[in-house]
Amino acid sequence: MTPYADLDLEAMLTDLESDRVERKESFKGKAPDTVREAVCAFANDLAGHGAPGVVFIGARDDGTPVGLNVSDEFLRQLADIKTDGNIAPPPTLLVEKRRLLGHQLAVITVWPCDTPPARCRGRVHVRWGPRRGLASAQDERILNERRRHRDRPFDVQPVPSATIDDLDRLRFEQEYLPSAVAADVLTSNERSLEQRLAATKMILSDVEPIPTVLGLLVVGKSPIDWLSGAYTQFLRVAGVDLADPVQDDAVIDGTVADQIRRLEDKLNAHNVQGVRFGDLVQESREVAYPLDALRQLTRNALMHRTYESTHSPVRVYWFDDRIEIHNPGGPFGSVTPENFGLPGVTDYRNPNLAEALRALGYVQRFGAGISIARRLLGERLRFEVQPGFVAAIVRAAR
Template identity: 60%
Template sequence: MQPLNDLELLALLDSLESDRAERKQTWKGSAPDKGREAVCAFANDLPNSGQPGVLFVGARDDGEPTGPEFEVTDALLQTLADIKTDGKTVPPPTLTVERRVLKGRAMAVVTVWPSDAPPVRYEGRIWIRIGPRRGLASAQDERILSEKRRYRDRSYDTRPVYGSDMAALKRSYFEHDFLPQAVAADVLEANSRSYEERLASLGMIASVDEPVPTVVGMLTLGKNPRVWLPGAYVQFLRIQGIHWGDPVLDDAELDGTLDTVLRRLDEKLKAHLATAVDFTSGSVVEQRSSAYPFSALQQVVRNAVMHRTYEGTNAPVRVYWFDDRIEVHSPGGPYGSVNKQNFGRPGASDYRNPAIAGVLRTLGFVQRFGFGIAEAKRSMRENGNPEPEFQVDDSAVLAILRRAP
């Protein structure tokens, strides 16, 4: 994934009929919305070029620079980088943002690589490009994109679960609960896709011609996901003490769909989150302090479910609550551009399960991508807890959250 050189960028900038270039004079008015549509279209790569598309900010429609009134600021570059993480485009696109000097003027250059798990949606709509035109995908376009995912798949979460069939999925939940959250209302109203076509478009089955549930389909819609994916559950233990082997007060295996597992886990965490009440401070209003901030617990456990590996292991995510700490074990070490050295740093993010990440965003469990650890650290500090500790190796990630003094 190498950045394009100046000659390659200039060729795209001047190619007015290219399906790989979009130009915006500024980042004001309708430009942010249209620019995100372009990013979505580049990620879908309907022409199947296999080449990155480029969004130029600071260029006129004819490819010439906007002029001295336009300035590439750090704030603009950060805003453009947020396209990847703001949760509006799912699965999250792979892109880079940089300041480049072209034709004697600075421009902001957003380079977008084709997605490994199309179709990609921006606010529930699938955008594509045919030549210089940008538009919404038709039913046939969606089918082509789904077929591309089938054959160039790299992520395990979009592979078929062979031996299962569509009878293993909850159709009513898909049509009445998940689909309205995943697809814009006007698109749903306008199209006449079949049940199979809608499942395939959202990656829940391999394709219309191969109606086999995928891993993400089984985790999202499955009647009993654990039958097909034995590690798809969370093991929760509340241990009375600080050592392994101390008495267990509560033991639960939380399984079912992603929605069910995470909601049950929220309830379990709330039930065990002890609140201390202080009547001795002299205040008329009682002072409450929590041993852990609930938002930090949510971020860490949801990260564990989203980024864990489901391939080659039957191990669950483990949440072990001791008297002095909470340990969250996630099967699978760091992935892609994330390694032991940069794990947890701002901006260091990659997606072993891009389709699962998209589902969690659709269901409202994730608001932004790549901010979970930062939010956990912030809320722990504000609550008076030490920052979370992470022990990272090739096969697992262990997060340790220590109780507030």
């Protein structure tokens, strides 16, 4: 992931025939949408260059710089393209201020995605020569077949012992597909069920309809049959340690969306600190913990946990003085114990599961969950980060 040198960028900037370059004079009007579509197209790399594409902001169509003022705030705005949830899975990109041909330009370098197709707002954008547009059925097939098996994340690895009958077709067609793919695209294409499952990474391919880990986690009839740790254990302990009496317990299984819904029902049911009676007619219930913070932390745990080679569930233990949320799998990729939870520091063990949860509405913005929880909880929230697990510990309000 070495960025281009200035000489390389200057040559690309003025090469009007290149299919790895997009130029924009500014980031106003329709430009934010078209820049995201260009980033999506470069991530898909339909031509198979295996090299990054570049979006120049501050240059005319002929490559002449316009003299744009590139501020730090503007660069942060461009960097949000990676995490604002419009492109999924999140693209690998670098945003820089570079001085080219004597002028400042904002440069977005986009590396090809390992697990195409990438989608921008539910649509697959690709590039043919200097033109950009929506992928055809054949384009999507090429992208599906290009996925690299050895380097693929675990969440899109096939589960050879499972069959397509282990996926819930009704759930896929009525719940997931309309959420993940734009309505006009669904209306216009005539793909088979197998082609649609392959395009959304639920199976390996339409010619090898073997469910992936993602398929089982998102639309599987019984994910726990194939992924033994794919469940959540909930305990409400009447005390401050595990030796105290258990007030409520539940093993919550099903798809990840099922687990989220059922777990949040549990959290909501127990999240009552007291009742105040203002008069004989009305009562006011006070919550012990901000529910949105608990949602962010539990969803993060289910999204970022490891599902590979483990029988461990996500564990949510509710004590009288605190809540502990444990998920198997320590820091991943660029995240370390030292930088864990810092703004802008994020990586994805399960990038395709993150994409699916965003499509289903459980994730609005990539990388924002911990920041939201910290804003709501302040010093009541701390993390214990170990090589094999991460625990979020939330103290009750005094």
